[in-house]
Amino acid sequence: MKLFKNLYWVALCFISLPVMAQKRVTLKSPDGNILFSFTVTKQKPVYQVSYKGKQLIQNSGLGLAFKDSxxxxxxxxxLKPIYKTGNEQYDLVLGKTKHVNSNYQEVTIPLVESAAAKRTINIVVRAFNDGLAFRYEFPQQKNWTAYTLTDENTEFNIAGNPQLRVLQFDNYISAHEGLYDKMSFNELKENKLVDLPALFEFPGKVYMAVTEANLRDYSGMYLGKHNNGLISKLSPLPGQQEIKVKAIIPHHTPWRVMMISDRVGALIESNILTSLNEPSKIKDVSWIKPGKTSFHWWNGDVLPDTSFMPGVNFETNKYYIDFCARNHIEYHSVIGYGGFAWYSNNWPGYGEPGTYADVTKPVGSLDMQRVCDYAKQKGVGIHVWVHWHALYPQLDSAFTQFEKWGIKGMMVDFLNRDDQLMVKIQEEILQKAAQHHLFIQFHGAYKPTGLSRTYPNEFTREGSYNYENNKWRTTGISPEHDLDIAFTRLLAGPTDYHLGGFRAVPPNDFKTHFIRPMMIGTRCHMLAMYVVMESYLHMVADYPQAYEGQPGFDFVKNVPTVWDETKVLNAEPGQYLTLARRHGNDWYIGTINNSQPRKLTIPLNFLPDGTYKAEVYQDDNETTKDPNHLTKQNSTLKNGDILTAPLGCGGGQVVRLVKQ
Structure with a gap:
C-alpha cells in the first residue's frame, strides 16, 4: 500500500511538472516605464498595467465565452511563460514614417483548462516604449479544431477617474462618424458603445489611448461600461446578436492596444499599430503612387458657364482633369453627377441600393475609356467612386475591367459595419485590388488598424465626422472638432477628411450650402490640416475657380501626402497641435488652433544642420474679418531658431522648409 502511494505521488508530480504555480508574470517595456503584471485566479486570469509606477489599469479579467463549449x-x-526580446526594422510604403525601428519585450503565457476538454489558449503580450498590446492565440490542438465565440470578456478596469475623449454609439451599425464627448470616466454611461480609439488623460498628464491592431477575420471591438470598469464589446455577425466570431483553429484575435505616454504627442508619432501587423503581402509596390485627388461631389459638382451639357460625360470630367494636370494633382475622381453614379444602376441615389447595378458598364453618356486615355495623356490618374453593394457581387470582373480601362483606384463607400464578415470582405477587396494594381480608399468604414503595412494599396479610411458635414450641418465643423479628431481618431491612422474648402467665414456667418459649402476656421487652418491630418490620398475637394489665383493654393499644390519622419512639437488636447513632417530633405510644419486666439513658439531644434528656405503662411490682423486672409513670408531658418505662430480664432500656420 505504501509503495502504491509513493508511485501515485510520483506520477502526480510528473503529470503536473509543466504547470507553474499560479505566480505573477511581469513584463516591462524596453525603457522600463511600462509594466504589465499577470496572474491566474480561480475565477479568471487578471492583469494590471502601470506607467512610471502609476497604475493605469487595475485588476482586469481576461476570458472568452463560446457557444457550445x-x-x-x-x-x-x-504553463511556463516564454519570454522574447524583439527588434524589427522595416520600411513602410505609405506612412507617417518611412523607416521604423520597433523594439519590444514579449511574453507568451500558455493557459490550459484543468478539467473538461483541456483546451489551450495563449495570451501573448508585447511591451513597447510607447504602449502595450496583447492578444489571445488559439494554437493547433487535437481536441479543438474550431470555435464559435459569443463574447470576448476582456476588461479594462481604469484606475481613478481620468478625463475621456470618446465617440459613442447606440448600436453596431454606423459609419463611425460623430462628435466627441469630453467627460470624466465616472460620467460614462453603461448603455453606450465607445468606439476606438478612446483617449484617457490621467492626473499628472499621463495619456492612454485604447484601440486595436491587425483586425483580420474577426469582429471589430468597442468598449462598454461594466462594473465601474470597461469591457470589450464585439460587433455581432449579421442577422442576429449572439454570435460574434466563427473561426478555424489555429487562429488569433486582433491585438488589444494601449498607447501610453506622459507626452501626448508620442501617441501621434507612434508606429505601434503598423508594428503589430504583418509585412507587405504585395511584393511589387512600384505601382503604388500616393497623392492628392479632386472630389467634385463635395463642392456640388460645380462647373463654370459651359458650351456643353454638365453631367456624367467626358466634358465634365475633362474640366476637372485639366485642372488636376495644371496643378500637379495626381488623381481625378470619377463619381457621377447630381446624386447619380457613373455606372449603370436603377438606384434612387448614391447611397440607396436598388435591384440592379453593374460597375463594368458606365451609363450611356460616359465613355470611361476615353476619360482614362485623356487623363493618362495629361499625366493624371483616374480614381472612381463605387458603392460596395454594387462592387462586391462582381469583384473579379469589375477589377479586371477597371485595370483594362486604366483606372488606378477607387473609393469604396457605405460599408457601415465592422462585423467579422465585413472585415473579411474588406480584406478580400484589398487582396483582389492589389492583383489588378488598384488602390483602395474606404468610406463609411471603421478605423484603421495598421493594415496599410500589410496591404499598402489601402490609401486611407474615412471613419471620421469630417467636412462633408458642412454641406448639411447648420453650424459647421468646428476647429475644436478638428483637434478632437487629431487626438483620437488620428491615433489609429489615416483619415479622409474632405480637405480643401476655400470659403472660410466667421462662425456667426456660417450657412448651410450643399453647393459651394462654407468653412469655419481660417484659410491657414485649412492649409495646416494637410500636414496635421494623415492621409495618403488627401482631397482637393473644392472646384477649380475656388483655388486658382487664391492665396495658399501654391502650398496645397506642393504638400506631399506621405512622410519619412513625423515629430509633434506642440500638443494640448482641445487647444492646439503642431506637427513637423519630413519628406525627403524638406520639412512641413502645420499648426492648428481652437477658437481662442493665441501665440505659440515653435523651436526648430529638430532640424538637421544646414539652412532652409522657409515659406510661412499665417493668420494676421485681418483674419478676424476675413478668415481667408493670410500673409506669406519668405525667410531663411536653421536648427536652433524659434518660429512664432500667431494664431487667430480657429486659426493656423503652415511652413514649408526647403533644404538649401
Whole structure:
C-alpha cells in the first residue's frame, strides 16, 4: 500500500511538472516605464498595467465565452511563460514614417483548462516604449479544431477617474462618424458603445489611448461600461446578436492596444499599430503612387458657364482633369453627377441600393475609356467612386475591367459595419485590388488598424465626422472638432477628411450650402490640416475657380501626402497641435488652433544642420474679418531658431522648409 502511494505521488508530480504555480508574470517595456503584471485566479486570469509606477489599469479579467463549449476563464492552469526580446526594422510604403525601428519585450503565457476538454489558449503580450498590446492565440490542438465565440470578456478596469475623449454609439451599425464627448470616466454611461480609439488623460498628464491592431477575420471591438470598469464589446455577425466570431483553429484575435505616454504627442508619432501587423503581402509596390485627388461631389459638382451639357460625360470630367494636370494633382475622381453614379444602376441615389447595378458598364453618356486615355495623356490618374453593394457581387470582373480601362483606384463607400464578415470582405477587396494594381480608399468604414503595412494599396479610411458635414450641418465643423479628431481618431491612422474648402467665414456667418459649402476656421487652418491630418490620398475637394489665383493654393499644390519622419512639437488636447513632417530633405510644419486666439513658439531644434528656405503662411490682423486672409513670408531658418505662430480664432500656420 505504501509503495502504491509513493508511485501515485510520483506520477502526480510528473503529470503536473509543466504547470507553474499560479505566480505573477511581469513584463516591462524596453525603457522600463511600462509594466504589465499577470496572474491566474480561480475565477479568471487578471492583469494590471502601470506607467512610471502609476497604475493605469487595475485588476482586469481576461476570458472568452463560446457557444457550445462554455467559457474559458475559471479553472485554468498557467504553463511556463516564454519570454522574447524583439527588434524589427522595416520600411513602410505609405506612412507617417518611412523607416521604423520597433523594439519590444514579449511574453507568451500558455493557459490550459484543468478539467473538461483541456483546451489551450495563449495570451501573448508585447511591451513597447510607447504602449502595450496583447492578444489571445488559439494554437493547433487535437481536441479543438474550431470555435464559435459569443463574447470576448476582456476588461479594462481604469484606475481613478481620468478625463475621456470618446465617440459613442447606440448600436453596431454606423459609419463611425460623430462628435466627441469630453467627460470624466465616472460620467460614462453603461448603455453606450465607445468606439476606438478612446483617449484617457490621467492626473499628472499621463495619456492612454485604447484601440486595436491587425483586425483580420474577426469582429471589430468597442468598449462598454461594466462594473465601474470597461469591457470589450464585439460587433455581432449579421442577422442576429449572439454570435460574434466563427473561426478555424489555429487562429488569433486582433491585438488589444494601449498607447501610453506622459507626452501626448508620442501617441501621434507612434508606429505601434503598423508594428503589430504583418509585412507587405504585395511584393511589387512600384505601382503604388500616393497623392492628392479632386472630389467634385463635395463642392456640388460645380462647373463654370459651359458650351456643353454638365453631367456624367467626358466634358465634365475633362474640366476637372485639366485642372488636376495644371496643378500637379495626381488623381481625378470619377463619381457621377447630381446624386447619380457613373455606372449603370436603377438606384434612387448614391447611397440607396436598388435591384440592379453593374460597375463594368458606365451609363450611356460616359465613355470611361476615353476619360482614362485623356487623363493618362495629361499625366493624371483616374480614381472612381463605387458603392460596395454594387462592387462586391462582381469583384473579379469589375477589377479586371477597371485595370483594362486604366483606372488606378477607387473609393469604396457605405460599408457601415465592422462585423467579422465585413472585415473579411474588406480584406478580400484589398487582396483582389492589389492583383489588378488598384488602390483602395474606404468610406463609411471603421478605423484603421495598421493594415496599410500589410496591404499598402489601402490609401486611407474615412471613419471620421469630417467636412462633408458642412454641406448639411447648420453650424459647421468646428476647429475644436478638428483637434478632437487629431487626438483620437488620428491615433489609429489615416483619415479622409474632405480637405480643401476655400470659403472660410466667421462662425456667426456660417450657412448651410450643399453647393459651394462654407468653412469655419481660417484659410491657414485649412492649409495646416494637410500636414496635421494623415492621409495618403488627401482631397482637393473644392472646384477649380475656388483655388486658382487664391492665396495658399501654391502650398496645397506642393504638400506631399506621405512622410519619412513625423515629430509633434506642440500638443494640448482641445487647444492646439503642431506637427513637423519630413519628406525627403524638406520639412512641413502645420499648426492648428481652437477658437481662442493665441501665440505659440515653435523651436526648430529638430532640424538637421544646414539652412532652409522657409515659406510661412499665417493668420494676421485681418483674419478676424476675413478668415481667408493670410500673409506669406519668405525667410531663411536653421536648427536652433524659434518660429512664432500667431494664431487667430480657429486659426493656423503652415511652413514649408526647403533644404538649401
Amino acid at each position: 462554455g467559457n474559458f476563464a475559471a479553472g485554468l492552469n498557467m
